Amino acid sequence: MLTALNESDRPYAFIDLRGSASWREFYSLISRSFSEFIERASRWGKGEFLKLVSRLRGVSVLGFEVSLNWLPGKRPLLGELFDVLDEVGERTGEKVIIVSDEFQRSRGPIGASLHGAIVHSYDFHRDLSFVLTGSEMGVLYGILGDPENPLYGRAYLEVRTRKLSREESLDFLNRGFEEAGVKGSEVERAVEELDGIIGWLTYYGYLKVRGGDFDSLINEALELAKSEIESFLASRVSKRYRVVLKLLAEGLTELGEAKKGS
Template identity: 35%
Template structure:
């Protein structure tokens, strides 16, 4: 079975990033879309093994943006009995119809015809066509996630298989609490189903699941936490060496590139791609990446977010230093509103707390924040 991911809104916003470029590479480490071929992933053997085996009822796959979570999911679950549901761009308060649309897309792109037939046979509001299934989108909904999970479990039981349901950027669905209840129900009763919940905003994902929250349906359930880390300096250098070699090219300024991009594979890929296809130097690549990141940061609507990030880029790293900067550049700042904004940036994984200090973990985000 081939798992095809639904369209990624990030790449849809920049259609020029979808093609792999004019240089022929084998394997192509520097292609910019979501990867699903093992030979195009560098390292990550341990993480792939955990996801491929999926022996835990719930796995969370976390890490800041551009560490390759989507590619890891697509590769690990390729040709598996699995669905990868892309929740990007649905949050923070998605309608159940929107989430069901994404689930329907994942079912159809999976190509699992036996699953299509089982769903349409056992859920009256699901019809079968030549290209897949169609969910009835009536109000109130006639199909729930709990029913879908139960029915997929029945299918897996009949086939004697385990089945993985993965949600990419799962925290985007945080405004729809019944999904957590459906996952908890499945955890308790559906022995054939495993869940993988991937998210780049770790704090929001943890809040959504509520493993430590007595009011959450998932309170006290065991969750295996798989945290994706950035590459080490040596791994970053080796990744770029192999990437250029696979394209028949000599490495270009990779020592300085690794120093500037700091082991974040998405930016290393972007560097390799731009060098090969645009004859770009490091300064141009960093400037282009910063402009992309500025568009992301411009979506932040909180009152103090930009001031907090600006303070960190100027060298303030303790609570009191950041607070003094924000207070000096705003009107009527309270401790409560400041702490809320600071905490939100941490939950968004834009800011990271280490000991008593705060930092921006992505060097490109740090450069972009200087321009706010």
């Protein structure tokens, strides 16, 4: 995702929603995203962007670093921050892309605020585009398919990734580690274990860059898979899903046998 955005030379803000359980953490992530946006903004005019964003309540600018107040009544509204990015897009003649990674983690009051701000932008901002990505697709579909969620019914384009071959998986990880300046000593094992599923390969790379060892990475990946399956099942009424998953785990491969077992 980031490689494609950087190669496109389009203005974008990348928000990684991992670790956004509190308002303080969430606004810290937004602050980092805006500061990184400024670092890439030489072609679009850093001074102009800083002038726009510094007018908002709860925004401090020191050099090219942006810091947002997270306290109630003092923090800037997400809609106001999106207003600034929309104006940047209007002035430059290019749509600004806002990427929300691990979007399924946007829950509770923080999620409600983010979802509402995205819907507002969807309806009124002509120079913003949103990309929502996630590794727990059951939860992500649950958000977008919830009639009570403001995002429900909004048109979107879905991009699905195919399974990578062994050679493609090796190239994918090796290139990523090279860009991050990390030595991937367990790449062969990771490719064998993760079986070409690009979401898991990406998650492995992310955790490896942060200093994890392979075994702990695999355990965390298994916990994430368990969480995703539980979220998927929670949104399904029929008990047959659990039966079929159990049969598949036991090595069942024929559809006819699955029907008998369920």
